[in-house]
Amino acid sequence: MKKILFVLTCLFYANVCFSAVPFLINYSGKLTDKNGNPITGTKNIKFSMYDAETLGTEKWTGTYSVVVTKGVFNVLLGPFPSDLDFNINYWLEMVVDGETLTPRQRITSVAYAMRSEYSNRAEVVNTPMVYTGHGDIDSNVSERCYIHLEKVPRTVKMCLWGEKFNTQFYTELGAHTHSASCGGAGGHNHLLLLDNTQTWYYPYGCIGIANDTDSTRAWRDWAIQSVGDHIHSISIDNFGNSAVFAQSNNKTYLNNMKVIIDGDDRTTTILSKLSGWSNLGDGTGTHNINTTKGTDVIDITGIMTWSVGQHYIEYQHPLSGGGRVRYNIYVYY
Numbered sequence: 001m002k003k004i005l006f007v008l009t010c011l012f013y014a015n016v017c018f019s020a021v022p023f024l025i026n027y028s029g030k031l032t033d034k035n036g037n038p039i040t041g042t043k044n045i046k047f048s049m050y051d052a053e054t055l056g057t058e059k060w061t062g063t064y065s066v067v068v069t070k071g072v073f074n075v076l077l078g079p080f081p082s083d084l085d086f087n088i089n090y091w092l093e094m095v096v097d098g099e100t101l102t103p104r105q106r107i108t109s110v111a112y113a114m115r116s117e118y119s120n121r122a123e124v125v126n127t128p129m130v131y132t133g134h135g136d137i138d139s140n141v142s143e144r145c146y147i148h149l150e151k152v153p154r155t156v157k158m159c160l161w162g163e164k165f166n167t168q169f170y171t172e173l174g175a176h177t178h179s180a181s182c183g184g185a186g187g188h189n190h191l192l193l194l195d196n197t198q199t200w201y202y203p204y205g206c207i208g209i210a211n212d213t214d215s216t217r218a219w220r221d222w223a224i225q226s227v228g229d230h231i232h233s234i235s236i237d238n239f240g241n242s243a244v245f246a247q248s249n250n251k252t253y254l255n256n257m258k259v260i261i262d263g264d265d266r267t268t269t270i271l272s273k274l275s276g277w278s279n280l281g282d283g284t285g286t287h288n289i290n291t292t293k294g295t296d297v298i299d300i301t302g303i304m305t306w307s308v309g310q311h312y313i314e315y316q317h318p319l320s321g322g323g324r325v326r327y328n329i330y331v332y333y
Contacts (some may be wrong), residue, residue, distance in 0.1 A: 021136045023077035025107075028333075030150070031096065038071025047077055047096040051102055053091050058279040059084060066113045070152050078307055128157075128330040136165045137257070138322030144314040145329060151308055156301045158313070161294035162254035162281050163324040254281030255324035260314040261304055269303045284319060290323070297330075 027047070029040045046063045050056040060080050066073050090102035135143030257280040258267045271277050274295060281289050289295055315325045 002055050005331065024076050025162050026074070028072070028074045031068050031073060032071050037070050040070055042067050043096055047095045048095075049107075050091045050093060050104060051088075053106065054281070056091070073092065128332045129333070131329040132327065134324060134326040135315070136322065136324050137317040139318060141321060142314050142316045144312050145326055145327060147311045147313070147329065147331065149306060149308050149311065149331065151333060153301070153306050153331045153333055155299065156306055157330040158298045158300050159294055159296065159328045160280070160289060160298075161292070161326040162257070162287070162290040163323045163326065164253050164285065164290070252321035252323055253283055253285055253287070254317065254325060255283035255319050255321055257289075257323075257325065258316040258318060260316060262311055266300075266302070266303050270298060270300065273298050281323065
């Protein structure tokens with residue numbers, strides 16, 4: 001099983017007078033195996049364009065020998081039929097070495113940049129790679145997003161939103177002691193009375209040879225004595241209240257959130273791009289970041305050097321309380 005991460009750049013070449021100039025799509029992507037390892041080598045890839053996500057009608061197809069380097073490939077698709085209407089959406093299906101990759105990838109009309117074959121006045125527009133996620137943050141827990149850049153990006157942008165989250169507590173009601181004690185029926189003895197070694201015994205007494213000069217050799221009839229039937233008891237006492245409960249009715253919002261990029265605090269620079277903002281949240285639900293509006297799109301291209309390789313953006317909440325942060329990061333190549 002192969003996986004593919006799509007980065008789509010669609011480019012049409014059209015004559016200014018719409019003569020018979022072929023339409024082409026520049027298509028880039030990343031190909032990995034079932035374990036997520038990037039593939040390197042030359043692959044036969046069949047591309048087919050459909051008018052539906054599943055089933056539908058095939059509008060175009062083409063097979064290419066594609067060079068894949070560390071998972072990354074680029075191919076120029078086309079030409080397409082001149083009567084193919086690119087004002088509607090299509091879905092692209094890929095078959096790699098005979099294996100069909102699913103699902104089909106939607107190609108929207110807004111992804112296309114119209115450009116004349118004879119003029120460079122129009123700028124190429126591409127669809128960004130989007131990193132999206134969310135996490136609950138407080139003074140002990142942060143949220144981190146890792147970004148791996150295959151090449152130096154043209155533009156990097158970010159959008160942030162805040163939401164309330166529940167602070168949960170565990171409570172045990174009061175200090176208390178569990179104790180165990182052992183009790184009995186009071187002090188008592190178990191007695192067996194015999195006074196003569198030259199005797200024989202019967203169930204209720206003993207018989208021996210009497211000797212008037214020896215008081216120990218008199219006839220005796222002493223019963224085996226006991227204290228009677230009685231009970232030994234063990235008692236266990238539980239003092240105090242051991243009930244427990246959890247509550248989740250304390251809701252908090254983002255308050256002075258910090259944005260750390262590759263270990264450096266970039267919050268001040270980001271705030272400078274947000275007109276009228278002095279912080280990323282004030283702990284209330286009325287602050288813009290804690291509403292559906294959020295920060296809107298922030299261009300963070302120039303706040304640092306976005307070199308090839310791995311980077312991370314971390315969202316921290318140094319104050320008490322906390323909140324949930326949602327983020328979209330757009331990377332344009």
